[in-house]
Amino acid sequence: MDIDCLPFKQTGYFSDLFCDYIDDKEELRPFYNRFPSIEGFKEQIEEKLANYPEANRSILYDALQEQYKGVPISKSTREHLIQLKEPITFTVVTGHQLNLFTGPLYFLYKIISTINLTIALKKAYPRFNFVPIYWMATEDHDFEEINFFNFKNKKIQWNKEATGAVGRLGTKDLKGIYGTFAKELGGGTNADALKDLFRKAYLEHSTLAEATRYLANELFGPYGLVIVDGDNERLKRLLAPYVKRDILDKVTFKNVSETISKLKQLPESYGIQVNPREINYFYIKGPLRERIVQTKDKFQVFNTDIQFNREELSKELENHPERFSPNVITRPLYQEIILPNLCYIGGGGELAYWLELRSAFEAMDVTFPILLPRNSALVLTVKQQKKLDKMDISVADLFLSRNHFINKKIREISNINIDFSPQKDTLKEQFKGMYEIASQTDASFLGAVKAQEVKQLKGLDALENRLLKAQKRKLKDHVERMTSLQNELFPGQSLQERHLNFSELYLEYGEGLIPILMKDLDPLKIDFAILRH
Known part of the structure; x- marks a missing residue:
């Protein structure tokens, strides 16, 4: 496979927290x-x-x-x-x-x-x-x-x-x-x-x-x-002392809540992925898996009549540790204890x-x-890469939103200039002179000048958009082929890896699929990989 890389930030599909983490x-x-x-x-x-x-x-x-x-x-x-x-x-x-x-x-x-x-x-x-x-x-x-x-x-x-x-x-x-x-x-x-x-x-x-x-x-x-x-049961027995301390003393709840508070104080305003509960364990028995909640001096299994006092909870943990199941917050602790x-x-x-x-x-x-x-x-399969080459589409273009992708390519392939940026710049320069005149004669006219500038810039935007739409109609076949390929590689306008099942690639590559991926994916190269074969 030929391998290219794209920084995660440039894909538009990853959170600020994730990108800042990999940037250390x-x-x-x-x-x-x-x-x-x-x-x-x-x-x-x-x-x-x-x-x-x-x-x-x-x-x-x-x-x-x-x-x-x-x-x-x-x-x-x-x-x-x-x-x-x-x-x-x-x-x-x-x-x-x-x-x-x-x-x-x-x-x-x-x-x-x-x-x-x-x-x-x-x-x-x-x-x-x-x-x-x-x-x-x-x-x-x-x-x-x-x-x-x-x-x-x-x-x-x-x-x-x-x-x-x-x-x-x-x-x-x-x-x-x-x-x-x-x-x-x-x-x-x-x-x-x-x-x-x-x-x-x-x-x-x-x-x-x-x-x-x-x-x-x-x-x-x-x-x-x-x-x-x-x-x-064997592995849960290793977890049991931590479960007991966690449920009785709320260790995870207190510490994770404090950490979340610190994350919220950062200037970047990162979203919080998971909020802890006071008790971060389920009770699991047969088809039952329900949260454990505390009610006064009792520990209740939610939606059931099962309950324990402190001594009974300790005894249940000792006799049946397999009945205590960590949630998303405490599962990481469990795996790090036993491994x-x-x-x-x-x-x-x-x-x-x-x-x-x-x-x-x-x-x-x-x-x-x-x-x-x-x-x-x-x-990317060979067939898909040939389509990209034929339409002169870069892989980076495919990561754009649908509108940006189409508009960018329409501008590139049109035989007329559909970018009114120079006209907008000229208009802004003209209005600078008008602002100067208004400020020297009657400053109360500055608002009127501003309103006229905004109106005329909006008019240029509207003309630009109408021209783009006209070109899209004129180049309808090209637009359809472009969007069809983007849909193929980004199904549901989502990343291929988040939607596609491996079976579709297996039909293409057979038993060679995993060896190919094993060879070409470097775990310590923290970029988004583009794989062509």
């Missing part, structure tokens, strides 16, 4: 531990080495052995599982929801960034081992966010009544979805491979967590990816809420990881 803006430095550079990992390794209980490694290993029981794994994954028991081994983590058939394309980019960073770290620090981790968000209950994927501008959706943790959902009723998807795929080697992958994942596994593990393992097992399911982790890789929204958490980690005496943005990319 000084005002944001109190909200994270170390900047994501290869050099920064030296001190991160030393800190995690001193602050991670070695006893946790055996518990982690045993839990993963249990989770991988009956799952065929690659030699690389097996080696990584064994290495996790060694004190010289560290992890790099990304997390993602259990979206149907991986959901948006950036699922792949997250995991590829994670794997490639472990490879880069091994080269820089050869005496240590580095294991890529995919943390499955099995305890989420937002079924509507994960029950579909887009394929060729169609929404393939799993319709069912669902409550509780999505990882526990049964997959029996996905046979109809398989039939719909198979029909849309049609025939051919690559289409048949996708059908086989979907069928084995969802029709041969009984829960969504098992299906997602199979799918991620099939796609990335050859690269040694290790998949962790936090919905596990010898150095870095979390996520998208802009994720990093925004991670920046709220550092003080809570410090209060709990848990090392805060380095935060690295995942790779972002636009993939």
